[in-house]
Amino acid sequence: MTEGGYEIVYTGQGGRNEKGIHIKDQELKRGNLALVKNELEGLPIRVIRGAHKKSTYAPPSGYRYDGLYRVDSHWSEVGNSGFKIWRYRLLKIEDDSIDIERTDPTNPLALGSNTKPIRKISMVQRIVRDTEIAKGVKKHYDYACQVCGMKIPTAGGFYAEAAHIRALGSPHSGPDTSDNIICLCPNHHVMFDQGVFSISDDLTLIGLEGKLYVSPGHEIISDHLKYHRDHYFSKK
Numbered sequence: 161m162t163e164g165g166y167e168i169v170y171t172g173q174g175g176r177n178e179k180g181i182h183i184k185d186q187e188l189k190r191g192n193l194a195l196v197k198n199e200l201e202g203l204p205i206r207v208i209r210g211a212h213k214k215s216t217y218a219p220p221s222g223y224r225y226d227g228l229y230r231v232d233s234h235w236s237e238v239g240n241s242g243f244k245i246w247r248y249r250l251l252k253i254e255d256d257s258i259d260i261e262r263t264d265p266t267n268p269l270a271l272g273s274n275t276k277p278i279r280k281i282s283m284v285q286r287i288v289r290d291t292e293i294a295k296g297v298k299k300h301y302d303y304a305c306q307v308c309g310m311k312i313p314t315a316g317g318f319y320a321e322a323a324h325i326r327a328l329g330s331p332h333s334g335p336d337t338s339d340n341i342i343c344l345c346p347n348h349h350v351m352f353d354q355g356v357f358s359i360s361d362d363l364t365l366i367g368l369e370g371k372l373y374v375s376p377g378h379e380i381i382s383d384h385l386k387y388h389r390d391h392y393f394s395k396k
Contacts, residue, residue, distance in 0.1 A: 166254075168207065168229065169331060170195075171239075172246030182241035192246050199231035200354075204253055228253040233327065233353075235391040247331075294322035297341045297378070305345035306373045307365065312345060321349045325359075325384040332387070339381045342372070358393035359385050366393060 172192040175184050186192060198205055207226045212218040229250040239245040303318035304311045312319040323344045326334030334340050344352060351357055357367030361382045364371050366389070374380060 166252040167330075168250040170248045170250055172248065175243055175245065182239060182243045182245075185244040186236075186246050188246060195231050195248050196234055199234060199248075202230065204228040204230050205250070207250065207252075226252075235327075235332075235355075237391055293336060293338055294341060297322055297338050298343050300378055301343040301373075301375060304343070305348055306342050307344060307348040307368070307370065309373070310345045320344065321346055323349045323352055325380070326387045332391075334384065334387075339379050340384045342380070352388075353392070355392040358389045360389075361385060 172186050172195070173190070174192065175182050175186040177183050188196065195205070197203075205228070207229050208223050209215075209218050209226050210223050211221045218224075229252050232249040232251045234246060234248045236244050236246050298320045301320070302311070303320040305320060320343050322341050324334050324336070325340050325342060326332055328334050328336060342352075348357075351368075357365050359372050360366055362371075363374060363380075
């Protein structure tokens with residue numbers, strides 16, 4: 161676990177023997193799969209930190225409840241042992257007084273009343289994306305998805321999303337450059353970020369049929385594509 165004041169990179173469970181040594185790949189099931197579902201459904205998780213001499217954020221002894229965190233993203237990588245592990249980026253929820261009352265637990269739509277939601281001002285740290293570069297890529301494709309060709313008309317014009325192939329921010333450190341951005345519809349953006357499909361160096365889609373359309377003047381660096389295949393594509 162890599163710890164910070166408001167960010168944790170958590171390593172998934174499994175793949176170890178009784179001595180704690182990695183002997184096989186971690187699988188996306190049980191607790192590992194549960195964290196992915198938390199990410200998709202926006203459900204917070206409770207974090208309890210244990211004593212760790214190498215972490216300045218850990219308690220000196222025993223365990224300490226550190227509040228609620230949300231699962232921001234997940235990916236896989238090869239650990240120091242040579243086996244695949246799953247990683248999760250957890251971000252602290254500053255206001256952890258989340259309280260949703262269900263009037264009928266058997267009916268997910270029957271929520272308690274919230275006619276006067278409270279507004280609070282908070283400060284967060286985030287990666288500032290160069291929107292001009294993202295806009296440039298989308299304009300280059302006239303807001304058509306590079307996977308399916310769909311253009312979504314709205315009252316304010318066509319809508320598309322700029323997807324970073326190699327994610328920005330720690331620990332991925334992807335660049336906010338046009339060679340790391342593709343233009344996608346919302347559906348294919350979510351599918352790409354969640355590892356439903358990836359892209360080979362020859363632009364053939366992996367996990368879906370077809371090929372990524374790339375128009376003249378837009379270069380995509382193969383190292384970014386490989387990073388996505390190695391860390392996000394789940395059907396290996």
